[in-house]
Amino acid sequence: MTRNVTRARTLYLRTLLVCGVFQLRMLLQYKFYVIAVFVQPLAFALIQFVMVGHRDDADALANVAVQAGLMGMWTSTLFGSGGGLSRERRFGTLEPVVVAPTPLAVNILAISLATALMGVISMGVTLLLGGLVFDTPMMPERPGVFAAALAVAVLANACLGFLMANAFILYRNSLVLTNLLEYPVWVLAGLMVPAAFLPQWCRPLSEGLSMTWAGRALGHAMSGTGEPGREILWCAVTGLVCLAVALVFLRTVHDAVRRRATLNLI
Amino acid sequence: MSAARRLVAGLRVTVVGGALSYRALITFLSPPLFFVMMIASPFFQIVTFSLLGRYSGAQDPDFYVVGTAIQASAMAGIYGASQAVANERAFGTLAHLLITPAGRFWIMLGRLIPTSLNGILVAVLGVFAGWAFLGLSLTPSILLPIGVAAVCASTSCAGLGLIIGALGLRFRDMYFVTNAAHLVLLIATGAAIPLTLLPGWVQGMSQVIPMAHAIAMAQDAVAGRPYSPMQSAGAELILAAVYFGVALVVLARSERLSRRLGTLELV
Numbered sequence: 462m463t464r465n466v467t468r469a470r471t472l473y474l475r476t477l478l479v480c481g482v483f484q485l486r487m488l489l490q491y492k493f494y495v496i497a498v499f500v501q502p503l504a505f506a507l508i509q510f511v512m513v514g515h516r517d518d519a520d521a522l523a524n525v526a527v528q529a530g531l532m533g534m535w536t537s538t539l540f541g542s543g544g545g546l547s548r549e550r551r552f553g554t555l556e557p558v559v560v561a562p563t564p565l566a567v568n569i570l571a572i573s574l575a576t577a578l579m580g581v582i583s584m585g586v587t588l589l590l591g592g593l594v595f596d597t598p599m600m601p602e603r604p605g606v607f608a609a610a611l612a613v614a615v616l617a618n619a620c621l622g623f624l625m626a627n628a629f630i631l632y633r634n635s636l637v638l639t640n641l642l643e644y645p646v647w648v649l650a651g652l653m654v655p656a657a658f659l660p661q662w663c664r665p666l667s668e669g670l671s672m673t674w675a676g677r678a679l680g681h682a683m684s685g686t687g688e689p690g691r692e693i694l695w696c697a698v699t700g701l702v703c704l705a706v707a708l709v710f711l712r713t714v715h716d717a718v719r720r721r722a723t724l725n726l727i
Numbered sequence: 728m729s730a731a732r733r734l735v736a737g738l739r740v741t742v743v744g745g746a747l748s749y750r751a752l753i754t755f756l757s758p759p760l761f762f763v764m765m766i767a768s769p770f771f772q773i774v775t776f777s778l779l780g781r782y783s784g785a786q787d788p789d790f791y792v793v794g795t796a797i798q799a800s801a802m803a804g805i806y807g808a809s810q811a812v813a814n815e816r817a818f819g820t821l822a823h824l825l826i827t828p829a830g831r832f833w834i835m836l837g838r839l840i841p842t843s844l845n846g847i848l849v850a851v852l853g854v855f856a857g858w859a860f861l862g863l864s865l866t867p868s869i870l871l872p873i874g875v876a877a878v879c880a881s882t883s884c885a886g887l888g889l890i891i892g893a894l895g896l897r898f899r900d901m902y903f904v905t906n907a908a909h910l911v912l913l914i915a916t917g918a919a920i921p922l923t924l925l926p927g928w929v930q931g932m933s934q935v936i937p938m939a940h941a942i943a944m945a946q947d948a949v950a951g952r953p954y955s956p957m958q959s960a961g962a963e964l965i966l967a968a969v970y971f972g973v974a975l976v977v978l979a980r981s982e983r984l985s986r987r988l989g990t991l992e993l994v
Binding site for chain 2: 492493495496500501504507508509511512513514515516637640641643644645647648653654655658659
């Protein structure tokens with residue numbers, strides 16, 4: 462019994478990785494995502510470098526590359542995961558994906574993981590821009606902690622993307638929400654300006670986002686200051702909360718659309 | 728056919744075709760998506776850059792509210808025009824449209840006017856949202872220059888959008904170009920970054936790309952600095968005329984080439 466469970470888990474993990482890599486390769490064929498992970502983060506990093514540079518605050522300037530990279534990760538996750546199931550529907554592969562013996566959660570999570578992983582490209586691009594043009598550090602002071610923070614940020618983002626993908630099964634016009642959520646999350650997560658600069662009522666919303674903790678952890682790992690360990694932990698916790706909610710939500714939504722036979726109509 | 732009758736026929740194509748196309752666009756987008764794209768997204772963009780501007784301390788927050796409101800409005804012209812061709816292709820009506828004897832200029836003008844008007848509405852709502860939520864100091868005397876700036880910026884952006892739309896007859900994926908244009912205009916027009924913080928070559932470029940003159944006029948008006956409406960609006964409208972001229976040449980050439988190569992719906 463235990464052996465079967467272990468084997469099933471290994472198989473799910475393999476499916477997650479294979480599907481994730483497949484989705485990643487597919488997403489890189491879309492010009493939209495190329496813009497989202499290469500061009501847009503560069504443009505926003507440029508704006509932030511110039512604007513924050515005017516403050517003459519070296520610490521804030523050093524964080525810009527990381528923040529702009531995370532902005533790219535959020536855009537990629539938002540549009541990639543939000544539109545993931547719509548894409549499957551358009552390709553005519555949604556039903557085969559739903560009826561496959563592999564749990565649907567694994568397949569959707571693979572899409573979200575691929576979109577979040579694309580954010581690593583954004584991070585690389587913005588760190589390179591900062592180092593080459595604005596003379597900010599390209600290498601983190603604590604490389605190991607930075608790598609761990611980035612890995613947790615990707616996974617937490619994937620969980621958030623997974624939650625959004627499930628929510629968008631119920632809502633046909635997912636494009637409405639995806640277009641609406643890009644700027645607010647950038648702001649709330651403190652990626653455009655520090656969260657402390659936002660009004661007081663925004664703070665609880667800000668603290669509930671894994672992106673906020675990811676930004677802080679990566680910033681501290683870059684500068685070698687603060688307590689990134691605690692922030693990585695909070696990033697993981699907020700990501701796991703998203704995962705738990707998404708799993709409950711998926712079961713409800715999945716049952717509902719199959720019972721009503723509305724999978725292809727939504 | 729006399730010139731007057733040709734003009735009336737052209738205007739009829741513009742008005743009827745434009746109204747039908749705009750109705751189709753709204754139906755295609757659905758009211759919630761239309762609201763999000765036209766009102767909510769530009770508003771969040773205004774809030775975001777206003778916060779960044781306030782944080783940087785480079786200029787007064789009003790500078791960014793007005794700049795990004797006009798920038799967001801003008802983008803409607805670029806996206807509207809470039810998507811006009813892309814949507815016709817997606818719905819399979821592009822060949823039918825181009826086989827008609829109707830003048831291409833009038834057809835495209837019909838696609839541009841509603842989206843440009845939309846853009847102006849976005850600017851007005853953005854400025855009022857800035858006044859209501861972000862503390863923009865709005866006096867009656869600056870409403871006129873802001874309105875003029877929005878109209879001029881939308882017109883010149885529509886010209887640029889028409890060039891992109893015309894290229895869309897030859898090349899399939901113009902979304903990439905439209906987005907790249909959006910980002911360049913965000914950076915180089917002084918909407919999100921004061922031009923004085925940018926290198927000299929970017930400042931030079933801003934003189935020949937849409938919006939920069941109009942945005943500068945609106946920002947000067949809000950800040951109470953002296954400005955010349957004739958010079959700023961005139962420069963913006965001259966740019967619009969140049970872009971429209973180039974667009975008509977590109978439109979004719981793209982259509983001819985796509986017909987000759989038989990690639991209108993294949994690319």
